[in-house]
Amino acid sequence: MNDNSIYNIGIIGFGPKGFYGFERLIAYLNEAKILNTVQIHVFNSTSFLASGDVYRSDQPEYLIMNYANRNINSWVLQEPFSSATETPDFVTWLADNGHKNTASGKYAPRALVGSYLADCYQYVLDHLPSNVQVVTHIGTVTNMTKQKNSYQVFYKDKATSRQEVVTCNKVLFTTGHHSFKTQKSKSVISENKIDFIYPTNEKLKPIFSRSLVAIKGFGLTAIDAIIALTEGRGGNFEKSDTGNLKYISSGDEPFKIYPFSRTGVPMVPRNDSLSTVTDLYFLTEDVVTELKKNKPVSFNATLLPLFKKEFYFSYYTVLFRNYGHQFYYDDDFKVMEKQVKYFHEDYPDSPVFNWKAIINPFKEKSVLSTKEIQVYLQFLIDEANDGEEKSPLMAAVTTWHKISPIFNELYSFGGLDAVSHKEFDTYYFGLFNRLSYGPPVENMQKIVALCNAGILDFTYAKSATISIDDANKNFSLQIDNGQRTEINYLVNATISRAKEGNFENELYQNLLENGLISEFENKTQTGYKPGCIEISKAGNAIDGNGHVNTDISFYGTPTEGITCDNDTLSRTRNDFASIWAKSTSEAIKEKDERTKKYKRKEHVL
Structure with missing residues (x-):
């Protein structure tokens, strides 16, 4: 039985996203100076807390990141600041701990990133408010039910194989990919x-x-x-x-x-170079504001032409510079095309921007040979070694890095029409990942x-x-x-993503059957169900009756499909963790105030 005077919080799934939610919660609780005891129940399938399975620290060193050292930082510079006194970014941590290859543009072993994340978690644990307790549960969460004003979390303990139950007042879900089938096929x-x-x-x-x-x-x-x-x-x-x-x-x-x-x-492989094209010229702030006013947006009719122009501009900016020229932007795209036409007349042997060849050079071939792919791989390696400063191709494909955050704003919460939503999920998501995150x-x-x-x-x-x-x-x-x-x-060697009609993980299926969550549907045109949870813009669950439940929140992969590209290590992309931590702290503060008021009344009596 749980003590009613203790406020119990559950974080289900404790990889990087679970840690980020935890870190923000501790920061808010520390700021609020709450008196009542708070227990934070951490649920994870393995003992690799904060790193999760992807970055677990027992992996071999030859499994390396595709994310340069300089991009890895477990901390955010926002109020309330972390309660931890040590908040090193990854490069600083590497140097402080005597590791090799501390250069910001290098790629570290994933196990090393896992050790960094585990240390960051420990830094927060070392400075918990005196009234906050952390309870760890290693096992698989299979179900959650509502009981009056609290929730019973059922999990199978890894050590004992027994089913255990923990009662929580609020729960944050940061689990990994949830849309895999529970019924295994014959081949499986x-x-x-x-x-x-x-x-x-x-x-x-x-x-x-x-x-x-x-x-x-x-x-x-x-x-x-x-x-x-x-x-x-x-x-x-x-x-x-x-x-x-x-x-x-x-x-x-x-x-x-x-x-x-x-x-x-x-x-497409990556090197450690930095982008030389920093601005977007077609997806400007004014254009994006106008697109937001006219949601839902068509991907093929409206967005893709703008994306192609951005890729085109990045490509020719570098190509022109390689030949000692400057490629000038013009509001009239035809003027830019004329610049390109004259350029290729002067330099007929120079490479030409070809969108179709960039996205699939083998589209017309039904069968490929090892030699064909090997030649193409060497071409990509040479381009990557030239980097974004010298390679027009690399400059073009990395344009997606700049487009992606803007696209996420347009995509999220049914921002695309249903046909576009489905097409992006099933084709373009994988395409842009292949081009830009190799x-x-x-x-x-x-x-x-x-x-x-x-x-x-x-x-x-x-x-x-x-x-x-x-x-x-x-x-x-x-x-x-x-x-x-x-x-x-x-x-x-494929990673399951949310898919239409594939909402079949045991935990999420049980949550659905219990009426605690509902499945998101983009209802424009013919309709489309991407196979994900419906949430509010604060990350809260929307239950089977269409009501927002502020006691249950989701962050990271479980929101994929209603949001886009929830980078595992990003502290800023779709940051429902900060919203959850703040609202949870406020709810505890309110209970704390009620408790103090009740005690004052008792004292008077």
Whole structure:
């Protein structure tokens, strides 16, 4: 039984987003000088608190970030300031702790980021207000029910496997991806299929040496899986005099690794350069204000043409400069196109901006070869090494970094019409991620080296079909031209996102059945359900009756689909944590005032 004099708060899911909510809550509670006891119940599936599974500190060092050191900071400069006396950004923390590669533009191991996050959590714990207690629960939360003015949180304790119940007054959900299926398909049941690769040293361990492995996906997770199965098996990459990498086999890696995806197009790698184009010229403040007035917005008719112009301007700004010229902006886009026309007449061998080639250079090809992809990978590596200052392509694709926050404002809470909303979720989200949030150059160089070593094979890279042989439990991979190979292991290296009609995680399904949440629907035109929770603009749950419940809030991945691109480490994107922390502190303060008033009355009596 919980003591009624104690105010109980639950944070369900305690990776970086859970920590950010916790840090803000402690800051607000510290400022409010509340007297009553506050218990904060932290629920997480593992003991890696604040880092979560993505940045857990027991990962091997070869799994590195695609986010430069300078971009990582667990703290915000906003009032109320953190109660912690130490608030170092990641670069400062690296230097203070004697780590190598502390340069702001380098890419650190993810495990090191996890250690940083864990330390930041400890800094806050070391300076808790005297009336605040933190209770940790390691296990899987499966359900939550309402009981009068509080909520019962049910979780399966990891250590004992028993179901436990904790009563909370307010709850913040910062869980990971919630839209995976609970009913496993026949192929998932196969012991030769690996559905989630992290932690890689545990999940990929069953794959025996000299086996044939298919990897579904060609994104960051797939690259992690490939490196884990090669370098992680004792292989080495050596740098040649030309700067290229050569793979030295250990003999313990698979015989062949076959990545495959819908398009077969790899991500654009990143280097440590800073953007040279800082402004947006078509998505101006005035334009965005006008678009907000006219929601819902059409993506294809209104936004995409503006995005293409921004990419175009960034591309030619760098290309012109490479030839000693300046590309001038003009309100009339046709004037700019004339500049480009005259430029290419003067320099006919210079590269031409081609939107279709940028988004999918292999669109017209039904089948790809390893050589074709290898040549394209080397082209991307060379462009990334040139950086945004010299490479027109890199300048163009990184334009999305500047567009993304503005687009989020237009996208969120049904800002696009339903058709556009669905099209962006199913196609353009992945496209822009592939263009702008790729792996460090070093990782892509490793991929090329593995191709040269004959271990990585892209024969089945595009639109392959996978089937399982019921008799021997092996898989087969086949492409349109009929070419086929048997596979010993299938690794799913895709990350589940909210999808239409796929609202099936046990916890969220139970919340839905209990009437505590509802499913968001974009009701314009034909309607579209992205498979996410409906929340208010403060991040509060909207229940089955359409009422806003300020006791239940969501932050991060659970809001994906009603908001866009909730970067795991961002303190500013869709910051429902600060709103939640402030409102929770105010609710406790009100209860505190009522308690003090009641005690004064008792004293008078």
